[in-house]
Amino acid sequence: MDDGTRIASVDDVPATGSYLFTAEDAFTNEREVILVRCEEDPGVEAWVNNCTHEDQRLDRGSGAAMRDGQIICPRHGSMFDACSGACDNGEAAGTTLPDVDVAVEDGNVHLVDDSYSYLHEGGIERDGGPSSSSHIGF
Template sequence: MTTGTTIASLADVPESGSLLFTVADGHAEDREAILVRCDEEPGVRAWINTCPHEYQRLDRGRGAAMRDGEIICPKHGSMFDACSGECDNGEAAGTTLPSVSVAVEDGEVLLADDDYTFRHEGGIDDDGPSSTSHIGF
C-alpha cells in the first residue's frame, strides 16, 4: 500500500488533456504540475507544468493540448510522450519533462513523491479569490 496525499480521483483525469494541480518543492516554492492519462501502469503520469526548452506552461488552466498520447507545448509545438515525458521533435527535442511520482489506489491518484508536498487542485494562482475591480487608486 502506498502512502500519500490524494491529488484527485482517477475518474477526474481527462482522457485527453490534463488536470492541473499545485505542489510545493523542497524549498517550499509552489510549482504547478499536471496529471495526464498514460497507457502504461498505473494509467496516469504527473509532470511539472513547464516545457524544459523554454519556460512555457503546458496547461494554462484549461488542460494541456494533447494528440496521440503526446503533450503539445503551446509555444513551439514540441510534443512530449505522456508516459515517458521525452521529446524527440521541435525546439525541445532531446529534453524530458520533470516528473512527479504518483500512484493509483482504489481509484484515487496519490502523490508518491517525497520531493513534493500537495498544495491544492488547480494552478498556483487558483487558491483564492482575486479582485475583479477595474478601479485604481
C-alpha cells in the first residue's frame, strides 16, 4: 500500500471491543480514535472515540463495550452501529459517530484519512482519570 500509515493488524482489533489509538487532526488537536470489527467490507471501521450526545469516551482504555454489533456509550447506554456509526436509540438517537477513513490490506489496518495523522497506539494521556460519572457497569 503506497498511501496510509499502518495502525495495527486486523488481528489486534478484538471481535467485541475496540482498539484505541491517537491521531492528530488538521488543526493539530489530538483525537482518540477506535477501531471496531464490522461485518461489512473492509471488516474494520474507525470512529472518533466520543459519544455524540455528551463528551464521553466510548473506550476509556480497556475497550469499548459492544453488543450485537453495536458500540455502547457507557454514560447513557446509547448504541451506535459498528459499521455505520448511526444511533437510533437513547440520548444520542438520530446522530452518527464521526468517521475516520481506514483501509485494510494484507491483514493490516491503515489510516488513509487526509484529515488525520497517526500519533501512537492507545489514548491521550489525561490527568485525573476518566471523566465519566457512569453508573452503568459492563
